[in-house]
Amino acid sequence: MEGSESDPGERRPTMADVARRAGVSRATVSFVVNDTPGQSIGMQTRRRVLDAVEALSYRPNRAAQGLRTHRSATIGFVTHETPERSFADPAITGAHDVADEFGSRLVLVTTGRSPVRLRAALDDLIDRQVDAIIVATSGTRAITLPDAVRSRPTVLVNCFEGEAGRPSVPTLPTRLTTLLPDEQAGGHAAARVALDAGHRNFAFLAGKADSWATVERVAGYRTALTAAGVDPRRQLLAHGRYEIDAGHDLARALIATRPLPTVILCGNDRMAVGVLLALGQAGIQVPDEVSVIGYDDQFALAASVRPALTTVRLPYVEMGRAAATHLLCPDRHLAPTAPQWLPCPVVVRDSLGPPRAVP
């Protein structure tokens, strides 16, 4: 053993240092530092330990803790997405904030949608002893998970297992939870708010026809129209990429073949911005001549655009929070097998008005 305090401040103080200074054993230090339940420590001993901790500014070494406890106060957050859209920002924010409250940290990985990289990422995260795993996608999508994931509690955010179509519901209890936005209800709500405003004349400039979200939203939209006595088959439905330019193109095509509908539903807010741009460039006033409804409630976009977009909110932050809460709250460890559907509430802003008086 080397002469105790001869090191010139370089070495980080260890639990042994604290124990020595407080005149107790290392175990005792551990007990008071961690408030170990079932161990009552005398007031004076506790004081001495705490003072020593303070004096040395001792902080426990997480790697050593991890080695011992097999846990790491860490959640692996995997974004299974293309490089361009690499991270699911709002979901990360939600998960981060909850994790932070629990003293856990997020370790981030992106996979570029490659199954090989997904597998590698999960293996690596498990090597790092993450306590739990969140797998998220930007667009709702079916994914296939490597088996590695079964070794940790896992939440799927915005994606689901199962080849296509609807998520598969495992029959056996599992440590896998699925969190999905209720897009069908969202599509329904968007149509509903337009119907309520008096619209009977729709165009739906939807996203890519093969995207799960699109299919769901259109289904909900159709149901709402039908229920209101409006035949969805007589309304205009077109598809495009979920981007501004696609919305712009679609809107221009729509404008070219007047008469216009009284309301345009858009696949998402970016498409709606394209629509707004095209409408403006064609001299058509929103919402006086035609109303526009978006989808997503995208940050720094939907509320900020002029006129501000009436839209349907995708609860990404909430999904991130829910995922982390589920993983970190001890009383929630009874994993439900069926997917949990999160609501997509309508947000009413200026781009929706009553239909213009028919001439």
Place this chain on the structure above:
Amino acid sequence: MEGSESDPGERRPTMADVARRAGVSRATVSFVVNDTPGQSIGMQTRRRVLDAVEALSYRPNRAAQGLRTHRSATIGFVTHETPERSFADPAITGAHDVADEFGSRLVLVTTGRSPVRLRAALDDLIDRQVDAIIVATSGTRAITLPDAVRSRPTVLVNCFEGEAGRPSVPTLPTRLTTLLPDEQAGGHAAARVALDAGHRNFAFLAGKADSWATVERVAGYRTALTAAGVDPRRQLLAHGRYEIDAGHDLARALIATRPLPTVILCGNDRMAVGVLLALGQAGIQVPDEVSVIGYDDQFALAASVRPALTTVRLPYVEMGRAAATHLLCPDRHLAPTAPQWLPCPVVVRDSLGPPRAVP
């Protein structure tokens, strides 16, 4: 019961297991698994070890490695930003990709711009033995770092130490590197490309007057104008938030007080979108009647808007990459003391045309 079979059979194989199966010592396993330099292992022994690794699907435990080596193959990425803008997405993407190549992972934290939380975050990251730290902000800004950060190699992305104004240049060598976009050159370039197109009649709808980026960009813009014989004081300069609605408001005010300039420079792309919207709604064609120039080259916005924005690219992805490269590349560890300025190249698209013929 620690160690007993509460875990149903699925104990992870350890190095000892591999050693036993291969009939060698643990050290030998370590040597071949890590290709330890200066240790030559016989071909047949190596084969036996590798086979055992394969057979048991052995993977080293990172926590144990970390305890032993005091490293963690991990970079702490701190976004010192408000909750809404919690993550610096493109910079994270850049840093992630480089880290991934080096087998390192990013641990993410946001601080909500609170110095207290920044301090806590850094302390925690150090407890977790991160090998290095990246501190990033969304808007370029001066920050004050807690001393804790001196214990690791650190890169500041988009922020700098020093009370205000220009970043302070430490006189002593330091482990702190600063990466900043050359906003002044960016502002210059934006003005320059407009001047080259023939414009002499400007409006600059800039961001908040107290933001560092704004000050820099305006300075560069002024220099370019002056150099071209255009008096910047006779051009219109207005300030607003870096959001779509602010651009919209500013543009409406501009339109109300004709005559219009021939080109409108915007504080960023979001403001430019607001300008585009306002112009469209006023029946003014871009770029035929007036040209618009953005800033940022924001993903899914600048290139996608119609007309597509001529803009100045903020090299956030590159800055993230540069930060991680600097931290991970052994041959780059000679930290420069002065900030490194990254170029902001002009991206020419449709929203810039020649000035309209003066009547």
Place this chain on the structure above:
DNA sequence: CTGTTAGCGCCTTCAG
């Protein structure tokens, strides 16, 4: 109620 004693899984001198 406190202290002693083993390891957690790995890396790294140091002998052989």
Place this chain on the structure above:
DNA sequence: CTGAAGGCGCTAACAG
């Protein structure tokens, strides 16, 4: 070229 031994810093079982 290979194996034995010690310890990184901490926690959990078991005495005292």
